[in-house]
Amino acid sequence: MPEPVVVAVDQGTTGTTVCVLDRDARVVGRAHADVAASYPRPGWVEQDPERLWRGVVDTVAAALAAGGRRATDIGAVGITNQRETTVLWDRRTGEPVHPAIVWQDRRTAAACEKLAAAGHGPAVAERTGLVLDPYFSGTKIAWILDADPELRRRAGRGELAFGTVDSWLVWRLTGGRRHVTDVTNASRTMLLDLATATWSAPMAELLDVPAELLAEVRPSSEVYAETDPAAFLGVAVPVAAAVGDQQAALFAQACVEAGQAKNTYGTGSFVLLNTGPTPPPPSREGALLRTVAFQLAGEPAHYALEGAVLATGAAVQWLRDGLGVIGSAAETAGLAASLDGNDGVYFVPALAGLGAPHWDARARGTLVGLTRGTGRAHLARAVLESIAYRTRDIAVAMSATGTPVTELRADGGAAANPWLMQFQADILGVPVDVPDNLETTALGSGYLAGLATGFFPDRAALAALRRTATRYEPRMPTAERDRLYADWLRALDRSRGWSRD
Incomplete structure (x- = not known):
């Protein structure tokens, strides 16, 4: 019987890379697929959330095939992702209600400048660790809701969900059973209280983001749930890590x-x-x-x-x-x-x-x-x-x-x-x-998933592999x-x- 493997998913801005890791953290299968973006106006950058999701599933299948492995060999899945990119979807159908607004998008520059002119910059920096800049998710969420009053009404009724890409992928992998985000991605939204690692009610009020949209904040390395076989290659396997791409690289x-x-x-x-x-x-x-x-x-x-x-x-x-x-x-x-x-x-x-x-x-x-x-x-x-x-x-x-x-x-x-x-x-x-291996973002998510499931023994053993x-x-x-x-x-x-x- 084949040894189990960890599937490390790196869903990035310009491409999705999947690495299949064995117990020695060696890459035994790899696949990559480009990711498209659209630029509807100067300074705007958008992506299709459904294409991000389908691209992940297809690239996992290709990486397994490249390594001569099957979906039944998967011991755990770890996710790392482009961080501040913002997705809103319908909780009942799972369908996106707006294109994903990518972290590079600058459409909320004026909103950030207005908040700064009102004197909110120091309080935002103190509470969240971030600066008032359109880079982060909070003003992107508000822009989507303000552009369509019906979406804002639905958000207030709890019918919609917000997530950075990690949250979107976990939702889809688990068939909508878990709406979670890890603490590293949450810390990129301008909505997290950095000291307590919990959502900040004052920040949600300042940015006019309904609390009903937000996911449960969890550690980066933890078994969140098993995949839904109907959604993911016919298997139920642990989804055991989510981490922002830059933090994944730091860990690896x-x-x-x-x-x-x-x-x-x-x-x-x-x-x-x-x-x-x-x-x-x-x-x-x-x-x-x-x-x-x-x-x-x-x-x-x-x-x-x-x-x-x-x-x-x-x-x-x-x-x-x-x-x-x-x-x-x-x-x-x-x-x-x-x-x-x-x-x-x-x-x-x-x-x-x-x-x-x-x-x-x-x-x-x-x-x-x-x-x-x-x-x-x-x-x-x-x-x-x-x-x-x-x-x-x-x-x-x-x-x-x-x-x-x-x-x-x-x-x-x-x-x-x-x-x-x-x-x-x-x-x-x-x-x-x-x-020797430059794909550290993917490795980081695989390491964290392996730690959560006992696939890798401890942090020190992984550090020695660099x-x-x-x-x-x-x-x-x-x-x-x-x-x-x-x-x-x-x-x-x-x-x-x-x-x-």
């Missing part, structure tokens, strides 16, 4: 103790620093987010400081699809390396505004320093450099809290770019450590590092000028 990178940090380079980039079992104090002017890192069943939650860069891989995609400058992301390393320097060309990737530590929703992407001699290589290098500069912006803010980043553990697609990783180490002045593939040591002289970063800050100021005009 073995950043499970206070002071350890990672950066996931995906559509955006996200630097998380584990701060331990006590919520960290607010950072200066809300520069960094405070969020839940993970929670195991029966244990207190761990917390983290987070800095979010809203467009990094998306900027490389723009070079490829928007401008046609490159044919593939892999070309950027060679193009960047073909130059001895950047020749004063800087790109600010504010394609969806600026995230941490600036939080300027009206900033715009900016390219400066162009001359007649500027070519493809300069553009590719400027985009890669911008990813590293934005990471340093966040590291500087973390150092200001009294917890400097002394090593950065890197994962995600761009961590495979050797030129970028070396430049990242150079511009930070600290080592960058890249693991192996370094490449370690990049800084080699740039300090004076050059500081000169480049000073020029970057001047370019950054140009991008923010749009919001002041």
Whole structure:
């Protein structure tokens, strides 16, 4: 009889990846499917919740087949997901009542500015750990309800449910039996009281979100229910983990103790620093987010400081699809390396505004320093450099809290770019450590599901499985590092000028 396996689902912004893990946490089957988005207006980003759900089921089936496994071999399912993306559905039919509003969507910028102008920013930061920004779910929920008064009436009657993507998937996997969300995803809604890890009635009132919409908040690693065979490949197996994608990567990178940090380079980039079992104090002017890192069943939650860069891989995609400058992301390393320097060309990737530590929703992407001699290589290098500069912006803010980043553990697609990783180490002045498996978001959900079901023995055993593939040591002289970063800050100021005009 085949050994059981854990199915780790990573439902991301641009694709769904499923990894099948054996008891040694080795990936024995894998599949990936792209995820489409629509852009109905400038600044709006939407997805079809039904396509997200069907894509997960189909990709699980493909991953099992790739590993020569069957659905009956599944010992547990773990989910990690794009976090702030907002789904509302009918509790009776399970049908979505509106397209999912993706975390990148900026349509509620004016609502956030109105709340900030009314003086609510400090209270929001103190209670939730977040800033007033359209990135988060709360104002997205309110927008959907305000756009259709009948939906607001139905929400108040308890007929509708809200969830981030984890909650939506658990609902569908369990045939609608469980409406739950894990504490890490809940902490991204602007509706959770960070200190108590429970929904905040004052925040729900402030954002005009009916409490009847909200799911039960549970630990990241716990058996929530079994799958409904009619919905999921004909089997009833434990759904045993849900965790936001960035927190999943933190866990898989073995950043499970206070002071350890990672950066996931995906559509955006996200630097998380584990701060331990006590919520960290607010950072200066809300520069960094405070969020839940993970929670195991029966244990207190761990917390983290987070800095979010809203467009990094998306900027490389723009070079490829928007401008046609490159044919593939892999070309950027060679193009960047073909130059001895950047020749004063800087790109600010504010394609969806600026995230941490600036939080300027009206900033715009900016390219400066162009001359007649500027070519493809300069553009590719400027985009890669911008990813590293934005990471340093966040590291500087973390150092200001009294917890400097002394090593950065890197994962995600761009961590495979050797030129970028070396430049990242150079511009930070600290080592960058890249693991042998870059799909840490999927691994994190699988690890947490395996812990909940006894498939994996304990957290220490999983941490020992992390192996370094490449370690990049800084080699740039300090004076050059500081000169480049000073020029970057001047370019950054140009991008923010749009919001002041």
